[in-house]
Amino acid sequence: MYTAKGRLDNSALIRQYSGLVRRLAHQMIAKLPANVELDDLIQVGLIGLTDALSRFDVAQGVQFETFATQRIRGAMLDELRGGDWMSRGTRRQQRSIETAVHKLEQRLGRAPHESEIAAEMGLSLGDYQDMLSKVRGTQLVYLEDMSGDEGSDDYLDRHVVDESNNPMAQLQDHRMREALVAAIKNLPEREQYVMSMYYEHDMNLKEIAAVLKVTESRVCQLHSQAIARLRVKLRDW
Template sequence: MARLPASVDIDDLIQVGMIGLNEALTRYDPAQGVQFETFASQRIRGAMLDELRDGDWLSRSSRKQQKDIEAAVQRLEQRLQRAPRESEIALELGLSLPEYQEMLGRVRGSQLVYLEDLTGGTEDEPFLDRFLPADEGANPQAQLSVQRMRAALVEGINKLPEREQHVMSMYYEHDMNLKEIAAVLGVTESRVSQLHSQSIARLRARLRAH
């Protein structure tokens, strides 16, 4: 669950995993010399990843734009040693501020964790795999890595600009929708969506830096 975006229905995923378990029961051959637990885990994980892949709706172009924003944020944080302003991110991307805000609108719904972070995607090493190995419970070092990722995430949220901190708190801690957040902040829903997308890009950039 720590790896999944909030949009994923956990009950549906568990049901898919049960189907994978049933397939493992019918296909397992002890003569192959593999323990059932190992064989079943692979079938269950594979079934779940197939389900996630089918539901990974964010377009490839939108995903690329989100990564471009993340990379710009990371470069600016290294140079400036602080959270870059919105206008600075736009300049780094070679865009005007309205063009950058339009881009943020196009990546609306971006998540902290993407399917490619679970499966490898197009990068050499998915950054979450450095923190969340497949067999977390059996490895004390893996548990330490989970704690490091969580600590980095908390640190990243605390270093967000104040308005973005408020957006993340209202959205994730208080389960407020965009319309409710917009009313509190006195801005439009589209502006809240932009701030949310920008916050996610900042957090992913910070996690990559770790």
Template sequence: MTPTRAIDLYRQHAVDPIEARVDEFAPLVKRMAYHLVSKLPASVEVNDLVQAGLIGLMDAARNFDPTAGVQFETYASQRIRGAMLDELRDADWLPRHIRRNMRDIEAALQKTSQTLGRQPNDSEMAHAMGIPLATYQEMLGECRGHQLIYYDDFDGDDDGERLDQLVADHDANPFNTLADTDFRRILIEGIEYLPEREKLVMALYYEQELNLKEIGAVLGVSESRVCQLHSQAIGRLRVRLKDWVGR
């Protein structure tokens, strides 16, 4: 079903005020979908996010209480984003073998950094994992879209526990953890301990909102190399954050 068809079906049953809100804020759904998909693997279809977001918008339009003291756009944005995140969780967009690879990388990062007393480089990581350097870098490239915290963080048939279960005191919502003062402090400290090039990648990607190709132009490396650096930086940060969560 296309996003346009979803709106048409909704309009058959909508009352005028609700229909007006859907018409007015439908472009917001598209903007949010494109912003989100830019951070995700190429396998994620933007139309799937738009469709999920439209459902979230329709739900927001039906349930919005104008007396609650919140603007509709603020309320709708939360419902739209939540619907898109649910779509990603249900679609299981990150393949299992990539999740396994990233967990192996994180385990090697933790062990090797403890052994060396510093952050290991690519060659040291490949040696620690017993694989060629090219294979290690290929694994990093495949992990594009790997995040600090996200739903279904670990496969149910593996030995690991879900990260969102580990932060149950935040209502099992990993995004609530981002607001935690200690979490933010640990994250900032973790970024400071990243190798300089990875630190720069994180700053350009998240603070300056450059895409991978643009960052590559700044650093004088290929887009694929930037992707590897980003994935490795995320892996280092996840190791640090999981140590903090597990305390």
């Protein structure tokens, strides 16, 4: 696309390839923590697209879409690598909850109650619920899960890739989904309701609280606890 003066019409090209940015953002966010915002990825991706337009040289013999895809994904990955979605202190609290849940599940052979988890951690029920509110568990996977406490690019490089042509990756993803569905079915009933309303029906905390007749803070606690239970179940994935 060219302007009347014979120059590339960047505005028209950005409009034309904005769908590519959105598609790449959706592919990437599917394997990222739930609190990473899609709109943020799209905005960064558009910056990457603009950069691609300024750097593209047809003489290189590469199609623009291929070149742009690399630039867009690169911009998104740079943004993700520079982000810190949850403080280390909060992550330690999340892991301490998971450790207690895991020990109790092994000992009891069932999903432990809140009071049991609190006792295992040496906390009062109120203090444990306060911790759940602070943790606000929104992530099934953290970067450090794959690389240690300091984190690295390894998780992103291994997981945030285009695996559409990788049969083994597709099989693993299918198995992961099956394992997640099974793990959710084994959650305590109220936590199942929270996960279903939040993720399947796109209800916000206020709406879920109204249905369950509890406070929004309580919904947040139930959500955090459900995430901790699921992360214990899905550690091997």
